[in-house]
Amino acid sequence: MLNTKFINKNVFKNTINLQSPRFKSVITTDYKLSSDILPKETSVLSLVQPSGTMHLGNYLGALSCWADLCKIKQYDTQDLIFGLADLHAITVPQPQGELFVKQRFDTLAYLIAFGVDPEKCNLYMQSDVREHTELAWYLSTITNISSLSRMTQWKAKSVSENNKTTNYQNSSSSLGLFSYPVLQAADVLIFKSEFVPVGEDQVQHLELTREIAEKFNNQFNCDILKIPKVLLTPTKKIYNLKNCEKKMSKSDPRPNAVLYLSDSNEDIRKKIRKATTDSITDKAFRFGPSERPGISNFINILAGIERKNILEVEDDIKDLRSHSEFKQYISEKIINWIEEPREKYHELISDPKYLREVALKGKIHAEKKAQETLRQVRDVMGFTNF
Structure with a gap:
């Protein structure tokens, strides 16, 4: 059985109302995770964008929970898959070529250094597993534009910094930024993940993931896509040291x-x-x-x-x-x-050979699981080759 502990859902302002019936899949955790929070056979998936130099908000928002899950893992059947969401990262401008490669491996080094144990989990690069993007396309064909336009992160990120307009519908932001939650749904569903450890700002996206999975299963009369639950990380949003109304972010010029x-x-x-x-x-x-x-x-x-x-x-x-x-x-x-x-x-970071070995091991494991799920999806949709 899972430990579910009720916590104050409104500790910081500007958070979503997790007591709403819509967010029925959220399981709260505390700082002292018990080993019985994970069933003997389960799959856990979470990704972080490779931002290069990571800050304290990155660690406390997700990575500390990943490290804790590695510590309490007891069985090989508890499959922990953590990765770098480099496909999500390019929805906004990123360094090109070798600089982007370095940025990704910098992030991988931070994950391992701060407790995400590659002996207990699989660490991989999202872009190494092409099944993510193929499943994302299939899911995009059953996802309503109205659902995507309601995402609060899209509204916030699409606001024009030039004219300070709040009319996000006239935004010049990319299609990738708008459809980000569909790729995120594919990330989770391709591994049949049962639990997804995230912070509060991602709960709305995970609820959409559940809706997409349910719609796919109903439309194709199957149970291929597992309906995931959210493991809500215990740390609340970490704020800017100079302005406590803004989230800590490396984009801050100060x-x-x-x-x-x-x-x-x-x-x-x-x-x-x-x-x-x-x-x-x-x-x-x-x-x-x-x-x-x-x-x-x-x-x-x-x-x-x-x-x-x-x-x-x-x-x-x-x-x-x-x-x-x-x-x-x-x-x-x-x-x-x-x-x-x-x-x-x-x-x-001075041992790139080791980091490449970790990423390759993670890729092989993730690719094998993703290919099996995608085969089932293609079969039920009618893309089987005779």
């Missing part, structure tokens, strides 16, 4: 707004020292996003890296009295946590 996993100890101290918090001096440091968003963001970060709940972190910091003392405490906690995996990353 160097002090983002904590990168490659930052030096001095960089970490400087960025946290200059981070926006508040001017409240007569209250203890407590988690309260509406009243103290900057402080709450740091408490959320601590909970993520220390694998503790919010109340435990609040207890740890109850004796801190000043903002400078609070920021110094946060800095040292992050530095102590990041030191070993950061060093491992540098070792891995």
Whole structure:
């Protein structure tokens, strides 16, 4: 049986309402995953875009959960498939040629260094498995445009930065960005994934994945496509250090707004020292996003890296009295946590042969599973060659 633990679904503002009946497939997790969360025979799939230098939000939003799943895996029949969503990445401009290759392998090195164990899971490049795109086309023929246009991420990303218009229907964004959720559905369904660990911002896309799978199975009178469940990662959205209304993102032009996993100890101290918090001096440091968003963001970060709940972190910091003392405490906690995996990353990135071997092993495994699912899909749709 799965452990399902109810949590406060509205910890941070601007999140979707997970208590809505529409999001019936969401299973919440906490920071101390029990081995019985995974059935003996199951498949888990999750991808991350290869952004090159990864930041703390990337890690806490997904990768920490991947690492935890690797630790609790007990059986070979528990198939963990994690990968780099490089096909999704090109929906916005990316470096070309060797620079993009380097960016992808940088991300792979970060995954392994920060706990995603290639001995316990399969790590692969999405573009190495062409079945993703073929299934995405088949699924696109049964997906309504109206469903895609309701996706909140599409609306946000398609807003024109030039004229600040909110009329996303007149956006010059690419078709790939618009149809992103269909490819994401193919990513999940091609492996018959039972569970998909993601953050809150991807739950709406996964609900669409379930709808697409159900529609396909009904239309072709089959049960080929498995209806997945969402494993909601426990860390809430990590916000920008200079603006707590914006998600932490490498696209931010301000160097002090983002904590990168490659930052030096001095960089970490400087960025946290200059981070926006508040001017409240007569209250203890407590988690309260509406009243103290900057402080709450740091408490959320601590909970993520220390694998503790919010109340435990609040207890740890109850004796801190000043903002400078609070920021110094946060800095040292992050530095102590990041030191070993950061060093491992540098070792891995200097061994491209090993990284290629990991990606090849993952490709072979992913390709085998994907080909079998696609064969079944083609058969039921009538594309069998006689």
